Amino acid sequence: xxxxxxxxxxxxxxxxxxxxxxxxxxxxxxxxxxxxxxxxxxxxxxxxxxxxxxxxxxxxxxxxxxxxxxxxxxxxxxxxxxxxxxxxxxxxxxxxxxxxxxxxxxxxxxxxxxxxxxxxxxxxxxxxxxxxxxxxxxxxxxxxxxxxxxxxxxxxxxxxxxxxxxxxxxxxxxxxxxxxxxxxxxxxxxxxxxxxxxxxxxxxxxxxxxxxxxxxxxxxxxxxxxxxxxx
Numbered sequence: 001x002x003x004x005x006x007x008x009x010x011x012x013x014x015x016x017x018x019x020x021x022x023x024x025x026x027x028x029x030x031x032x033x034x035x036x037x038x039x040x041x042x043x044x045x046x047x048x049x050x051x052x053x054x055x056x057x058x059x060x061x062x063x064x065x066x067x068x069x070x071x072x073x074x075x076x077x078x079x080x081x082x083x084x085x086x087x088x089x090x091x092x093x094x095x096x097x098x099x100x101x102x103x104x105x106x107x108x109x110x111x112x113x114x115x116x117x118x119x120x121x122x123x124x125x126x127x128x129x130x131x132x133x134x135x136x137x138x139x140x141x142x143x144x145x146x147x148x149x150x151x152x153x154x155x156x157x158x159x160x161x162x163x164x165x166x167x168x169x170x171x172x173x174x175x176x177x178x179x180x181x182x183x184x185x186x187x188x189x190x191x192x193x194x195x196x197x198x199x200x201x202x203x204x205x206x207x208x209x210x211x212x213x214x215x216x217x218x219x220x221x222x223x224x225x226x227x228x229x230x231x
Contacts, residue, residue, distance in 0.1 A: 004049035036060025070096035076117035
């Protein structure tokens with residue numbers, strides 16, 4: 001299985017060669033650069049999942065490179081520095097770095113930091129199928145993939161039209177939909193004296209999902225305007 005690609009940027013060839021052994025042995029693809037300008041050029045033509053970036057380099061240092069990278073990209077950046085003062089660390093992190101390792105360092109520690117940052121980044125940027133398909137409002141759960149509706153864990157059976165009305169309001173929480181708009185969006189035809197049709201469907205939905213349909217928690221009436229589900 002293909003592993004992530006790491007861009008290693010450091011003007012000390014010995015460090016690059018050493019880290020190359022550890023990173024490749026762990027299965028990562030590796031790209032190399034020896035200053036900030038070279039790193040930016042590499043990023044123009046290669047997809048990179050994480051950057052290990054030294055601070056002190058010729059032509060363009062790591063701080064400048066980090067600022068440039070952050071203008072367009074959000075992959076994890078781990079800064080390397082021979083300086084250990086807190087101010088250097090704060091500067092690196094405030095420029096957009098995600099982590100900071102001080103030289104000299106144990107390559108295994110850096111490898112652990114790489115894995116940690118990639119796990120965090122991948123978790124944040126990979127949508128969960130369940131979350132993408134489910135809308136949760138208090139104890140009301142609407143699964144748009146399976147068309148299942150649950151209230152406090154209890155399954156509620158809705159007709160396709162009822163489900164479409166509920167989904168429309170739930171996806172647009174806080175927005176008020178007139179009866180005319182609900183009809184046109186759900187029935188997908190021009191509205192013509194269909195107030196009662198929509199109102200009957202709203203009443204049936206409330207009877208199924210509300211504890212007290214006369215005092216609804218979910219589908220609110222905005223008198224003279226329409227219906228909404230609040231944020």
